[in-house]
Amino acid sequence: MKILIVTQYFYPENFKSNDLAFELQKRGHDVTVLTGIPNYPEGKIYDGFGFFKNRKQKINGVKVIRALLLPRGNGGGIRLFLNYFSWAFFASLRSIRLSYSKKFDAVIVHEPSPITQFYPALMVKRIQKTPIYFWVMDLWPESLEIAGGIKNKFVLNFFTKMVQKFYNESEKILITSKGFKKSILQKGNYANKIEYFPNWAEDTISSGNVDYPIPALPSGFKVMFAGNIGEAQDMESIMDTALKLKDSHSNIKFILVGDGRKMPFVQEFIKKHDLQKTVYTLGRFPVEAMASFFKAADVLLVSLKDDPIFNLTVPAKVQAYMSSGKPIMAMLNGEGSQNIKEADCGFAVPAGDSGKLAQVLKNAAQIDEEELNRMGLNGKSFYEKNFKLEECISNLEKIISRK
Template identity: 40%
Template sequence: MKILIISQYFFPESFKINDIALGLVEKGHEVSVLTGVPNYPQGEFYEGYSFNSKDEIWNGIKIYRSKLLPRKQNGISLFINYISFVIFGWMKVSQITENFDQILVYGLSPVTVGLPAIKASKKFKAPYYFWVQDLWPQSLYSAGGIKNKYIISFFDKITRLIYRKAEKVLVQSKGFKEYILKQDVPAEKIVFYPNTTENFYKKESVSARIEQTMPDGFRIMFAGNLGEAQSLETLINAAEILRNRSIPVKWIFLGDGRNRVQIEKLILEKNLKNEVFLLGSFPATEMPHYFASADALVLSLKKDEIFALTIPSKLQSYLACEKPIIASLNGEGAKVVEKGECGFVSPAEDFQTLAQNIEKLYYLSTAERDEMGKRASDYFNKNFGRDKLLNDLVNLMDK
């Protein structure tokens, strides 16, 4: 098949869709991608890229670069960034001369990535499959803080249009189905299709190079976006409790995001500079090597209906790396950790129970923690294995 992937984010930005594209090529399909100019998460164009960046080839994948305006670090610029991709992406579709059999839309926020797909579907006479990663318009309210009913209503109409035009609506979490049914999408059109993770996410040996950068102590590691949705204050508050209990836990944050400055201030206010370490961003391929130096991996989300419905994509990466998981979240993500029996779960934003769970994990034997990690990788292989999910996607589109 000739497949066009439409995603506002793609290589060299680090998103799971990069590996899906590579996996489809491995399966013998011809893949092209319509995307923007890389600027996530810092909000500025990557070195070597500009507003007028040219199309390129990456690992046999043709990348069509649509112009867009960078997201920068404020709400207005982010909104303009979203709209600019819709406008320029729509125009870019007109410039593409090859034809396609199928179109896959990677539906991270914003949902408006589906608008260029409507035009592409009509032009190429190819169906598109919209892979929902974030629920709209609820994401606007929960993660974006938008409460204006007219804005919410406007984006609800756009979302319904995009879903109505899609051949299938793929959902990364079973919890999404009920919400999308309320947007008048027929049940038979909704397909559960979870995220997998790249092959390089696996158990690794401890690296002497990375060990030199690590603080001594029991290490809890967080990797990913330092944003509003992650409720990082919950982790900092738990760190304070454990420090006061003289439990020698070291919190290591890998990543960057809009809330980094706020977290740095909180660390200073609570005098946690000896307990919490923000090491910055590293290539995704380095993450398993960092995880090897952790005693457990932590993920957290805000207490909100929409976040209870989602499975954070980092969870699959954590599972594959065979480490115990500490989860501070509600709903679908919590169910994965509980069903996999691979860690401890506390309710979203409940920093006291989170601290208790980490203390419980601290007092487990090394053998008990290793067994938790083994159960994590077993659960990943059974439910989220890369090869299985790639085959499922190909079979769905090839019907």
């Protein structure tokens, strides 16, 4: 099949769109990706790219076309708005030209925020009548209201109507969490369009190089958080947990691998409360390093704020953590917490409950290594049965071929 993937984010940025495109190409499909100039998450255009540099590429056989955008900068509201809409505008123009030069059998929209990524796909559908498969990874306008702090009814109603239009135009609505179904059905009769299409972990994590060089880690019971350090991840509660354990259980070490908008808060909190001996911020590393980091951890920490939209979400790192064969320490609600309990692969406490997390960490630090290994292997087994890349893409091929 000739498949067009529409996404604002693509390699060398680290998103599931990379695996999606490369795996489909590997299976013999002719894959084109319409994307942006890489600038996530730092907000600066990556070295080697620019308005006149590497706008067209071929990566692992995948044709990559990069539309112009305004970089996201420091991630402030106005700059994000301009980033989102500039790409949607220029990518829509590019998709019109593309529609007259190549016929596609299917268009897949990969949608972490923003939802405006749908517009270029809509242009292709208008011209070619090509079916759109909308991979919803972030619920709108809920994420705009809760994560973005937007309360204006006019703005929220505007985006609600936009979402409904996109759902109406979709052949299928692919959801990463079964909890998304309720929100989508509240916006219309889309039951026959919804298909479950969960996240997976990168091969570099599930079967990667555990000898990748990483910094020396502190001794003690290592609690590792890897990934985006943003508003949704509730770093306030994680830091409060570290503060609660600082004096009585200084052997419990929090290791943060990653970066994001909340990193300045984290670093200031560490400094203010003298947590330098129990909380370590290591910064960002390539995904190839994650297998080494995870191997060195005792438990892997995942957290989300206690908000309605996050209670419907399964963070992608849950699957990544499971695939590594390490036990998970979760501070979240909803389907992600249920998955961990069902797999018997770790510990789960309610979102935002730093007191409960501190207590469970104290207990976990006393558990023998054999029991921790058992939980980790349970998670890996659950992952292989439910979330392997190969199985997910095979299911997607079936969905697309049923049109």
